[in-house]
Amino acid sequence: MSINTQHNLFISRCFDLAKLGIRNTSPNPMVGAVLVYKNRIIGEGFHRQYGSDHAEVNCIKSVKSEDHPFIKDAILYVSLEPCCIIGNTPACTDLIKKLGIKNVIYSSIDPTPGVNGKSKYLLQDNGTNVTTGVAYKKGDQIVRYRSVIARLMRPYIILKFAQSVDGFMGVNDKQVWLSNSYTKTLSHKWRSEVDAIMVGTNTALLDNPRLDTRLHYGASPLRLVLDRKLRLNQDLNIMDKSSPTWIITEKESSKSKSDNLKYVNIAFDKQLIPNVLEELYKDNKGILLVEGGSQLLQSFIDLNLWDEARVFNTDVLLKNGINAPKINRLVHKTWKLRNNELQQFFNPM
Ligand SMILES: NC(=O)c1ccc[n+]([C@@H]2O[C@H](COP(=O)([O-])OP(=O)(O)OC[C@H]3O[C@@H](n4cnc5c(N)ncnc54)[C@H](OP(=O)(O)O)[C@@H]3O)[C@@H](O)[C@H]2O)c1
Numbered sequence: 001m002s003i004n005t006q007h008n009l010f011i012s013r014c015f016d017l018a019k020l021g022i023r024n025t026s027p028n029p030m031v032g033a034v035l036v037y038k039n040r041i042i043g044e045g046f047h048r049q050y051g052s053d054h055a056e057v058n059c060i061k062s063v064k065s066e067d068h069p070f071i072k073d074a075i076l077y078v079s080l081e082p083c084c085i086i087g088n089t090p091a092c093t094d095l096i097k098k099l100g101i102k103n104v105i106y107s108s109i110d111p112t113p114g115v116n117g118k119s120k121y122l123l124q125d126n127g128t129n130v131t132t133g134v135a136y137k138k139g140d141q142i143v144r145y146r147s148v149i150a151r152l153m154r155p156y157i158i159l160k161f162a163q164s165v166d167g168f169m170g171v172n173d174k175q176v177w178l179s180n181s182y183t184k185t186l187s188h189k190w191r192s193e194v195d196a197i198m199v200g201t202n203t204a205l206l207d208n209p210r211l212d213t214r215l216h217y218g219a220s221p222l223r224l225v226l227d228r229k230l231r232l233n234q235d236l237n238i239m240d241k242s243s244p245t246w247i248i249t250e251k252e253s254s255k256s257k258s259d260n261l262k263y264v265n266i267a268f269d270k271q272l273i274p275n276v277l278e279e280l281y282k283d284n285k286g287i288l289l290v291e292g293g294s295q296l297l298q299s300f301i302d303l304n305l306w307d308e309a310r311v312f313n314t315d316v317l318l319k320n321g322i323n324a325p326k327i328n329r330l331v332h333k334t335w336k337l338r339n340n341e342l343q344q345f346f347n348p349m
Contacts, residue, residue, distance in 0.1 A: 001039075006039070007077070007105055007131070007134045008134060008135055010034050010036055010041075010075075010077040010105075011077055011079065011105065011106075011107050011134045011135050011139070012135065012138075013032070013034050013041070013044070013077070014031075014032035014033055014034055014055075014077050014078060014079040014107070015032060015079050015107075015135070015138055015139065015142060016032065017032025017033070017034070017044060017045070017046040017055070017079075018030040018031050018032035018046055018047070018055070018079045018080075018142055019032075019142065020032070020046050020048075021046050021047050021048055021049075022193050023192060023193045023194065023195070023218065023219075023287075024048060024049045024050065025047050025048070025049065025050050026050065026145065026195055026285075026286030026287050027050065027146070027149045027155075027195075027284055027285070027286030027287075028047065028050050028051075028146065028286075029047070029080055029110070029142075029143050029145075029146035030046070030047060030079075030142055030143075030146075031046060031047040031054065031055040031078065031079050031080045032044070032045070032046040032047075032055050032078070032079045033045055033046070033055040033056045033058070033059035033076065033077065033078045033079070034059060034076075034077045035059050035060065035063060035071065035074045035075070035076055035077075036074055036075045036077060037067065037070040037071075037073060037074040037075075038070075042063050042064070042067040042070060042071075042074060043059045043060060043061075043062045043063035043067070043071075043074075044059055044062060045057070045058025045059035045060075045061065045062050046058060050088075050284070051088040051089075052088075052089070053089060054082075054083065054089055054092050055078060055079070055080075056076065056078060056082055056092040056095060056096070057089070057092065057095060059076070060095065060099065071099050071100075071101065072099060072100035072101055072102065073102065074101065074103075075103040075104075075105060076096065076101050076103065076104045076105070077105050077106070078104070078105070078106040078107075079106065079107050079108065079139055079142060079143075080106060080107065080108050080109075080110050080139065080142075080143055081106050081108065081109050081110040081115060081117065081119050081120070081132070082096060082104065082106065082110075082119050082123075083110060083112070083115050083119065084114075084115055084118055084119040084122050085112070085114040085115060092119075093119050093122050093123055096123060096128065097123075097126050097128075101128065102127070102128060102129060103128070103129045103131075104123055104128055104129070104130050104131075105130075105131040105132075105134055106130075106131075106132055106134070106139075107132075107133065107134050107135050107136050107138070107139030107140075108133075108136055108139035108140050108142070108143045109132070110143070110146075111143070111146060111147040111150040111151055112146075112150050113150065120132055144156070144307070145286060145287055145307075146286075147349065148307055148349065149281075149286050151349065152349070153281060154274075154277040154278070154280075154281050154305075155195065155196070155277060155280050155281060155285055155286055155287055155288040156286060156287045156288070156307050156308070157277075157288050157290065157300060157305060157306045157307050157308075158190070158194065158287065158288070158289045158290070158306075158307065158308045158309070158310060159290050159297050159300060159301070159306050159308070159309040159310070159325075159327070160187065160190065160289055160290065160291050160292075160309070160310045160311075161291070161292050161294075161297060161311060161312070161324060161325070162178035162179050162183070162311070162312035162313075162314055162340075163178070163311065163312070163313060163314065163324035164178060164314060164316045164317060164318040164321070164324075165313070165314065165315055165316065165317050166317055166318060166319065167323060167324050168318040168320070168321035168322055168323060168324060169292065169293065169294055169321070169322055169323070169324040169325075170206070170207075170292075170293060170294070170321055170322045171318060171320070171321035171322065172321065172322065173206070174206065175206055175207045175208075176316070176318065176321075177316075178312065178314045178316050179312060179314070179340070180314075180337070180338050180339060180340055182337050182338055182340070183312050183337055183340050183342070184215060185215045185216060186337070186342075187291075188212075188213050188214065188215035188216040189213075189216040189218075190289060190310070191211070191212070191213045191216070191218075191220065191221055191289065192213040192216050192217065192218025192219065192220075192221075193218070193287070194221050194287040194288065194289040195221055195222060195280075195284075195285040195286050195287050195288070196221050196222040196223075196224055196280055196285045196287070196288045196289070197211050197221045197222070197223055197224065197288070197289045197290075197291055198223075198224040198225070198226075198276075198288060198289070198290050198291070198296070199211065199223075199224075199225050199226075199238075199290075199291050199292055199293070199296065200225075200226050200292065200293045200295055200296035201225065201226050201227055201228065201231065201232065202293050202295070203291070203292045203293040203296070204225045204227070204232055204236060204238050205231075205232065205236070206293075208236055208237050208238075209237065209238065209291070210237040210238070210240075210242070211223045211237075211238060211243075211291070212242065212243060219243075220242075220243040221243075221289070222243070222244045222245070222246065222283075222285060223238055223243060223244070223245040223246070224245070224246045224248060224276065224280075225238050225245070225246075225247055225248065226248050226249075226272075226296065227247050227248065227249045228249060228250055228251075228268045229249075229250075229251060230247075230249055230251045230253060232247070239261065241258050241260040241261050242260070243260060244259075244260050244262075245260060245261050245262070246262050246263075246264045246279075247261070247262070247263045247264065248264050248266055248272075248276055249263055249264070249265060249266075250265065250266065250267055250268045251265075252265070264276075264279060266279070272299075273299055273300060273303055273305060274303070274305070277305065290306075293322065294322045294323060294324060294325055297325045298325045301325055301326075301327070301328070304347070306347050307346070307347055307349075308344065308345065308346055308347070309327045309329075309343075309344070309345040309347075310342060310343075310344055310345075311324075311327060311342070311343045311345070312337075312340050312341070312342055313340065313341040313342075313343065314339070314340050315339045315340070327345045329345045329346065329347055330345070331343045331344070331345060332344045332345055332346050
């Protein structure tokens with residue numbers, strides 16, 4: 001096996017491990033690490049939960065006692081630059097120095113202020129060999145949401161909707177189903193991977209969505225709905241207090257509140273969406289999924305406040321209705337999902 005193949009193989013294992021932390025690590029990044037001695041993995045770990053031990057620490061903790069003597073001569077592979085700052089946990093560069101690990105290889109730079117490439121030089125000053133940028137395109141993809149959070153100080157925003165073959169996402173005054181059972185389950189999986197999910201007032205009224213993850217394992221995200229004039233009825237599913245919910249309004253509410261139902265007062269002016277994002281950021285919510293309707297999605301597009309869009313093109317013909325928003329970017333990837341097509345778009349930072 002060539003040295004490059006070997007690096008790619010072990011970094012690829014780090015990516016797989018990193019992805020096991022999806023949702024739970026946000027707003028921190030997903031990270032995976034493996035420790036390799038003479039081509040044998042002697043330890044591996046990933047960042048499991050926001051605020052808890054980093055991947056490198058879990059990797060070292062997993063090493064069996066008989067392999068401890070090999071740690072310092074092993075290669076530490078990490079999907080992301082090890083941190084060099086003390087946050088919720090100690091700096092991983094200090095751990096690497098303490099253990100005397102002589103070779104560190106990672107894929108992407110950690111965009112966190114204070115880190116951002118600095119660890120390489122700190123480790124090199126300590127005599128550690130550092131190789132960076134292995135499979136960085138894939139690595140950067142895994143750390144993409146963290147880059148947005150760290151650099152733009154707002155959640156990573158995913159727009160999601162389904163449209164008819166003639167470009168409508170719904171009809172006036174009644175609910176229509178565009179998704180198939182497969183895309184519906186996939187949408188619930190996506191909900192389990194985000195911190196918050198948001199809909200507009202008309203969608204809450206017409207579709208009465210529950211915005212939960214009942215078709216897939218994983219916790220339901222925080223639900224957000226716009227309700228400027230408090231016209232949403234308490235009988236709607238979104239009001240059922242089954243999961244934490246924010247009602248964004250400009251009116252004072254006298255309605256019953258609970259731990260799971262919060263009225264958030266924000267002015268409905270040009271700053272509405274940025275202010276909602278700021279509230280989410282302050283509450284450590286790292287990933288927001290916007291599920292419609294058309295007006296709400298269009299507001300995010302007009303403000304250029306989105307990072308990724310996932311659009312289901314269905315074979316349903318509606319002939320008239322509510323126009324679906326237009327995503328003004330080239331398609332990144334397309335998948336065929338039975339009679340639906342999924343298109344993914346990215347909006348560069
Ligand atoms: N195909 C899909 O994937 C999908 C997904 C969701 C919904 N839908 C369909 O979409 C339709 C609803 O879409 P829609 O465009 O009519 O409604 P919407 O975006 O769900 O809600 C629009 C209302 O929400 C408030 N709102 C939204 N964005 C706002 C902003 N930036 N600033 C201030 N207020 C804002 C306003 O309420 P006020 O008027 O009270 O101010 C506005 O009238 C329904 O037919 C639904 O079935 C389809």
